[in-house]
Amino acid sequence: MADTGIIIGDDGLARPVWATSSELMQTYYDTEWGMPVRDEHGVFERISLEAFQSGLSWATILRKRENFRAAFAEFDPDAVAKFGDDDVVRLLGDAGIVRNRAKILATINNAQATLALREDGGLADFVWSFQPETTPQPRTIEDIPTQSAESVALSKALRKKGFRFVGPTTMFALMEAIGIVDTHLLGSHRRGASGVWQ
Template sequence: MASDPESTALVVGEDGLARPAWASVDPMLREYYDTEWGMPVRDEHGMFERLTLEAFQSGLSWATILRKRPAFRAAFDDFDPEKVASYDDTDVERLLGDAGIVRNKAKIRAAVTNANATVALRAKGGLADFVWSFQPAQTPRPHTIAEIPTQSDESKALAKALRREGFSFVGPTTMYALMEAVGIVDTHLLGSHRRGTSGVWPS
């Protein structure tokens, strides 16, 4: 029986490897899926970049953000939290004029706000350890995309805790996507060649 590619099963590529439909066609998404998505990110710089990009992705496709990531890195000083924290209104206007990124004033200001919050959070152990402290006791074991949650009790708690620390654009759905991206949960479909490869969770 034919099934909806957005809710199913794995697609076996010409290389014999099984991937979800979203990562099976576009070479850029396939490369991201095969090498980066779901691998542990435990440093401040990497976590700040992922958190910022997830916020910019809100309401858009991840492919859009991924294609623009080189431009984002150039525009935001390679996501150096201290540099971004120092941005003023002139920098916000510069970013609003940069066609290479997503030109959303609220999201740009949130990036600056979150950079300042990231620097401040060093006094409590740093952003990466803070985010990882919300790792759940178990991870989903989805057979289809439809079985993957869009948020969890932990992502809700993380969103609330980050807001208390001064972060913005950190809703529970965005934070669940972050947790997936940085390996805190493993939502690779069962049977995918990437399932269990993070070393955080068994396959």
């Protein structure tokens, strides 16, 4: 089924090519990607990791995920919001994460913006308020969009709230990852698994 971008695994299950590149990626695809994340902590972690992924492969970020969690106080926004200059120096010296000053500073900034958003109902509800009325129905990898009207709107809205590294493509990837849209290929065994879209 190479023409659709789907591969049938040894277990008989259909997955997109990217989900078969390693055991780590397959486990992520089978158990986490596209499943609803509706809590502040979970959404903050995903926004942070998507920002670090910008310009890199998701596999790189996934391999470093536990290192990121250790370095960023398990992505507790209350803790990260208090990070200062010493923490930035520490993070820039941490070979276990992506050592990009702009992305590190953006994560600290976004933690502070997350705390401020609590007055408006919180980060998770804010992000989920951009759920579209319909979700893509991709038959092939080429059918999957890289952004949408909703991801553009979410990007603009988050920027107005002070967030950084939240461009439309990054926000569409976030929406895919946390179940706001379902871009599982129609032939994939995970299509509809989130329960958000039937």
